[in-house]
Amino acid sequence: MQINKFDIAKIRAEFPILKRQVHNKPLIYFDNGATVQKPQIVIDRINKYYTEENANIHRGVHHLSQEATSAYETARKTIQDYLGAQHEHEIIFTKGTTDGINLVAYSFGELLNAGDEIIISAMEHHSNIVPWQMLCERKNCTLRIIPMDTNGELDLAVYEQLLSEKTKLVAVTHISNALGTINDVEHIIEKAHQFGAKVLIDGAQAIQHIPVDVQTLDCDFYAFSGHKIFGPTGVGVLYGKSEILNKMPPYQGGGDMIKEVTLHKTTYNELPHKFEAGTPNIVGGIALGTAFEFLQTLDMEGLEKHEHDLLAYATDALKNMEGITIYGQAKNKTSVISFLVDGTHPYDVGTLLDKMGIAVRTGHHCTQPIMDFFGIPGTIRASFACYNNKEEIDIFVKALHRIIPLLKH
Amino acid sequence: MTIADKEQAIIDEFAIYDDWMDKYEYIIELGKELPLIAANYKTDDRLIKGCQSRVWLHAENNHGKMQFTADSDAIITKGIIALLIRVLNEESPAQVAKAELGFIKEIGLQEHLSPTRSNGLVSMVKQMKMEALKNVK
Numbered sequence: 001m002q003i004n005k006f007d008i009a010k011i012r013a014e015f016p017i018l019k020r021q022v023h024n025k026p027l028i029y030f031d032n033g034a035t036v037q038k039p040q041i042v043i044d045r046i047n048k049y050y051t052e053e054n055a056n057i058h059r060g061v062h063h064l065s066q067e068a069t070s071a072y073e074t075a076r077k078t079i080q081d082y083l084g085a086q087h088e089h090e091i092i093f094t095k096g097t098t099d100g101i102n103l104v105a106y107s108f109g110e111l112l113n114a115g116d117e118i119i120i121s122a123m124e125h126h127s128n129i130v131p132w133q134m135l136c137e138r139k140n141c142t143l144r145i146i147p148m149d150t151n152g153e154l155d156l157a158v159y160e161q162l163l164s165e166k167t168k169l170v171a172v173t174h175i176s177n178a179l180g181t182i183n184d185v186e187h188i189i190e191k192a193h194q195f196g197a198k199v200l201i202d203g204a205q206a207i208q209h210i211p212v213d214v215q216t217l218d219c220d221f222y223a224f225s226g227h228k229i230f231g232p233t234g235v236g237v238l239y240g241k242s243e244i245l246n247k248m249p250p251y252q253g254g255g256d257m258i259k260e261v262t263l264h265k266t267t268y269n270e271l272p273h274k275f276e277a278g279t280p281n282i283v284g285g286i287a288l289g290t291a292f293e294f295l296q297t298l299d300m301e302g303l304e305k306h307e308h309d310l311l312a313y314a315t316d317a318l319k320n321m322e323g324i325t326i327y328g329q330a331k332n333k334t335s336v337i338s339f340l341v342d343g344t345h346p347y348d349v350g351t352l353l354d355k356m357g358i359a360v361r362t363g364h365h366c367t368q369p370i371m372d373f374f375g376i377p378g379t380i381r382a383s384f385a386c387y388n389n390k391e392e393i394d395i396f397v398k399a400l401h402r403i404i405p406l407l408k409h
Numbered sequence: 410m411t412i413a414d415k416e417q418a419i420i421d422e423f424a425i426y427d428d429w430m431d432k433y434e435y436i437i438e439l440g441k442e443l444p445l446i447a448a449n450y451k452t453d454d455r456l457i458k459g460c461q462s463r464v465w466l467h468a469e470n471n472h473g474k475m476q477f478t479a480d481s482d483a484i485i486t487k488g489i490i491a492l493l494i495r496v497l498n499e500e501s502p503a504q505v506a507k508a509e510l511g512f513i514k515e516i517g518l519q520e521h522l523s524p525t526r527s528n529g530l531v532s533m534v535k536q537m538k539m540e541a542l543k544n545v546k
Contacts, residue, residue, distance in 0.1 A: 023429070345483035347462040347528055348437075351521075352485075355429050363461050377482070378461070406437055407484055 006302025012387050014039040014294075025357025028392045033177050033336055033383035034361055035227045036208060038291075042230055045290040049283045057282055058256060058273075072282055075289025076272070082292045083222070084213035085239055089271035092238040092245070093285050097204040098127040100223030100238030101171070103275060104200055105131035107248040108169065108221075114140035117166040119197075121146040121154050121183070122373060123176045126366040128202045132171060146172070148373060152179035152328035160191055167197040174206035178365040178381065179328025180311075180336030182210070189219050198244060204228055208385070209307060209334045211300050214239050226284060231291035235284030238275075245271050252277040303386045307335040310384045310393065317397045323404070327379055335384035338365075341400070344407040346380045352403040353380075358396055412504055415496045416512035423516040432517070436488030443491040446478040457536060459529030462486045466533055468540035474499045475541055479533065486528050489513070489521050497537060505541035510534065 012018055015037045020027050029037060049071070055064035057072050073088075080088045094100040112118075118132050122145050136143050144167075146159045154172075163170075170192040175182050189199045200221035206212060208229045214222050221244075226235040240248075250257055250268055254277035259267040268274050314337055318324050323342035341349060350362035363378040364371045371378055382396065410418075426432040450467035457464040462483035469476045477494050481487040496512070497505050513522050524531050 345462060347483040348485045350461075352433060355433065377463075406434055 006299045006306050006386075008306065008387070008389055011298070012389070014041070015387050016040055016043070018387060022357045022359070023355050028358040028388075028395060030382040030384060030388065030392070030396065031359045031361050032208075032385035032388075033205060033365070033381060035233070036230055036385050037387070038232070039230055039294050041294055042232070042287050042290050045287045046232060046283055049286055054283075056279055068282060068286075071286045071289075072280075075285050075292075078289040078292050079237055082296065083237075083239055084215050086215060087242050087271075090239055090242050090245065092240065092272045092275045093280050094223070094236045094238050095234055095281070096225035096227070096236035097202060097223045098131075098225075100221075100236055101128055101200065101202065102131045103238055103251045104169075104171075104221050104223070104240070105135045107251045107275075108198070108244070109135040109139060110249050111247065112139050112141055112168055115166065116141045116168045117144055117162075117164070118142070119144045119146060119159070119162050119167055119170045119172075119192075121172045122148040123152065123154065123179060123181065123367065123370055124171075124173055125177055125202065125204070126368070128171055128173060129369070141168075142166075148370075150374075151330050152176065152181045152370075153330045154181075154183055156184065156187060156191075159188065163191060163195045163197065165195060167192065167195050169198050169200065171200040171202065173202040173204075174212075175209065175334050175336075176328065176367075176370075177205045177336070178338055178367040178370050178379070179330065180333040180338070180383075181328060181330035182206075182332040182334055184332075185219070186217060189217060193218070205334070205336075208295075210304060220244055226288040226291065229288075229291055230294055231288035232281075232284045235281045235288050237288070242271055245275070250274050250277070254278040256280075298386065306386060307384055310388055310390065311335040311337070313390055314382065314384070314393045314396075317393065318400075321397070321400065321404075327374055327376070336381060337383075338379040338381045340376060340379055341404055341407075344404060346378050348407050349380050349400075349403065352407070353396070353399055356395075356399045356403075358399055412496055412500060412508050416510070416515075419492055419496070419512050420515045429517075433485065436492075436518075437484050438488070439491040440481075440484040440486075440488030443480070443487050443494070444478065446480040450478065451480060457529045457532045459532065460527035462528045464490065464529035464533045466536050466540075468537065470502060470544040473501055475502055475505050475537075475544070477537060477540075481529065483528065485521070486530060489518060489530060490533065493534065493537070502541040502544035502546075506538050506545055508538075 017037045053068055055068040057069040076091045080091050144162045147155045174185055185201050192199045198220040201219045203222050203224040207224045220241050222239040227233040257269050257274050257277040259269050325340050327338040346362035361381045451465050455465045455467055462481055464481045466479045479490045522530050
């Protein structure tokens with residue numbers, strides 16, 4: 001089902017939710033930074049699993065268990081291929097990005113010593129800040145921050161000064177959820193490696209927008225969530241280089257992660273199972289595999305161009321409106337527009353847009369340090385996915401023209 | 410006028426709006442008209458932090474009648490505050506403490522009082538009742 005040329009009508013038809021109405025208006029879904037909608041093929045896969053295949057995986061001798069295990073492990077292979085990982089066992093299923101980052105913060109963190117340093121950036125999501133703060137408290141390590149400028153771009157000259165022999169890990173986002181900035185992670189990774197530091201990339205906002213090849217990037221860890229890439233919630237992936245994962249102690253104990261258990265001592269299972277204690281989100285993993293298959297049917301170059309056109313179109317329209325400030329004007333940016341309207345509060349704008357069937361996100365987007373940097377309480381964020389179109393942006397802009405005069409003090 | 414009478418009056422006022430836009434325009438007007446909270450009361454200890462919007466609440470017991478003043482940085486939140494104050498001001502602490510405020514649902518604004526909305530309003534209603542309870546003899 002290769003959709004060769006990027007055909008927006010065909011793509012929209014894959015997403016049943018886009019046909020629904022909200023407050024008697026056709027849904028316009030611009031909250032893709034929070035989660036993306038699911039194509040029929042993923043919904044059908046979830047349904048099929050519970051209708052025909054449900055069984056617990058690994059070590060089951062009966063037919064259903066073997067089928068489920070095979071579907072789950074095939075999904076792992078699909079994801080490995082997509083990410084260009086060297087080994088299948090480098091794909092660890094998690095609950096999502098947050099879970100993956102916490103796994104590394106705990107387990108890789110166990111290898112750190114007092115005085116070691118971790119570098120993050122000023123534009124991280126709370127989930128790529130708090131686990132490192134917790135680790136620093138636990139292990140007496142120091143957190144260093146790469147600063148950001150007013151365009152929402154990282155100051156990589158300062159980054160290079162922060163790096164030293166003490167740096168053990170650099171954890172940065174591939175794409176900012178609040179500003180849309182695409183960071184030069186290749187450069188960040190290369191520089192970190194010169195000091196022997198490992199690098200974790202938070203890929204939550206990247207994987208659905210741009211091609212990712214973990215071996216080309218040469219990152220040590222790459223974490224993302226399934227629900228942001230057309231898959232279900234509650235499942236995600238942590239990629240890690242096997243040589244590092246092998247050195248790391250298990251994160252959680254339980255079934256599946258063991259080789260042998262006595263009442264006094266346990267030996268641990270091989271990768272990836274060492275990090276997958278307990279019955280996993282089986283259907284989630286399988287359906288995430290399907291989501292990647294769906295992604296492979298899309299013309300990725302066409303998708304990138306389409307989303308870039310949407311961003312340019314919406315940015316031009318908003319720049320032409322009086323009293324609108326856009327936050328995040330990086331040269332290299334994905335389809336996210338964070339903005340404020342003079343004299344209005346994001347909550348009010350979001351509430352009235354919702355009444356017109358338009359879903360945006362308002363608030364601090366789990367990035368309070370970014371909001372503090374700009375001295376604002378929050379923004380209105382419109383984030384576009386491959387199924388959005390210019391007609392929807394026209395309606396959105398018209399809606400803003402209608403509600404802003406009402407809200408101005 | 411009892412609390413029930415005041416609630417009914419608001420329900421009647423809102424009944425003329427069949428278009429949501431008109432209804433919100435009215436709420437926004439109410440928000441703009443809400444008397445300002447005294448500047449010396451707009452302090453951090455009177456701030457109720459929602460994730461989305463912030464609310465300041467000051468309460469006084471004036472000879473057995475509750476007096477509320479409040480403010481918010483979001484105008485729709487402020488409009489709903491104006492309605493809540495209209496219903497609860499000048500009522501005895503006991504009446505405020507047991508008010509059910511069903512009119513919010515009747516006029517179709519219950520979504521703003523949902524705990525998941527995190528606009529500070531749910532906490533504000535709780536705070537109004539707590540302040541009243543402190544004064545129940």
